[in-house]
Amino acid sequence: MRNHDRYESLAGAIALGEATFEEREAFVAHAADCALCRQDLADEAAGRSPLAAVSSARDEETWRPSLDRAIVARIREKSSKRSNFAVGALGWAAALSIAVNVAFVTGLTGQVSNLLNPTTEAPPITSFGIRLPAQTFARVPRATHPRGFALAAVGRAPRSAGPALGSFSATLAKAPIHESAVAAVQAADISDLLDANGTRSNRSVAIEITLPCNDARIATCGALARDARP
C-alpha cells in the first residue's frame, strides 16, 4: 500500500468511527501537510461528512414495501409447478407401466425385444426339414467351410426354381434368422448335393436345417418350411 493510500484508509476508518486513538493521531499529523485529508478532518469535526448524510437518510425513509404476498405467491407457484410436474411424471409412469404390462401379457414385448435384439436371448431350438432341389445351389469356394455353402449360395437360388424357394431365399436374406440360417446350411451335410467331381448335382436332397427359433421365428420358418416342401 502506498503511503497516501494508507492515510486514505485511515480517513475511511475515522469516518466510519473505527479508528483507534493512535490511528487518529497519525492521520491528524499527516493532515497538517495534506489539504485533501485536512478537508476530510474538517468535515468530520463539523459533522458534515457525506457518510453521516447517508446514515440520516436511512433513518428518514418511510417506504414500507410489502413483498410477503408476491414472494409467497412465487414460491407457491414454483411448488405447484414442481408438484404438477411430479403428478404429470407419476401419471406418465403409471401409463407406461400399464402399457408395458399389457404388452408383456400379450407377448408384444417378446416380439419387440426379438426385433430389436434378436441374439440377446438363447431361443428354443426347433427343427424342420426343407427339401431343396440341388440345382438351386451354386457351389462357392470352400473358404468358409470345407463342405459348406456360404450365403452367396443361398442368395443365388434362382427364383425360377419355384416360388417357395424364391420366397425362402428372399426372406432369408432379410430376416433376422439370416445369420443362423447361413450357419445351419454351412453345417449341414451337403455332400449329396455334390457329385464326385465336387460340382453341382441335379438331385434333390433333403437337408435338415436346425435353426434357433423363438415363437415369432417358428411362425416364419414354419411357413417357409411348409412352402418349401415339395
Added chain:
Amino acid sequence: MNSVYVLGIDRSLDAEARIERLVGDHQTKLARYVRRFVNDADLALDVVQDVFFSAYKMLRADPTRPLTAGWLYKTATNHSITYLRKKKRRGETLPLEEVSSAFRTDECSAVSLDLAAALASLGEEQLACVMLTSYAGYSSAEAALILGTSADAVRQRVCRAMRTMRKSLGERA
C-alpha cells in the same frame, strides 16, 4: 447491526416457513437498501424478490443451512452491481431530475435528492462500500467479507467515495 442473525437456528421450520419469516424480518430494510443503491423503486422490488427466492431455493436444497442477514445483503449488493454495470454498458445514465422518481413525495427533500445524486455519481465498488457500511451498518471488516476484499480496501474506497460525494454535494449546493 445484528450480523449474526441466523434464521437457520429454528430447524423445525420447513423452507417455506423459514423464508416467510426471513421476508417478514428483512424485506423493508433490504428493499430500501436496494432502492437507494439502484435509484429505482420498482427494480428494487424485483431485486429483493429475486434475493429471497434465491434464499428459498438454497433452503430447499439444504434445509439445515443457516442463512445470515449478511448473505441477503451480499446477494442484494451483487444483484444491484450487476444491474448498474449493465446499465452503464448500455450507456444509460439517470438524469438527476429522475432520481426523485425512486422516492416517495415525503422522502423527496432537497437534501435527500442531493444525496441520491451524490450516490449516483459513485462507481459501483465505492457505492457498495458506502452502502454496506454507512447505510446497512456493517463494519469495514464485515463489508470486506461480504465484498470479498480487505478491510483496508473498504476503508479506502469509503474515503474516496466520501470525497467524490463531497464534490457532488458541493456543486449542487
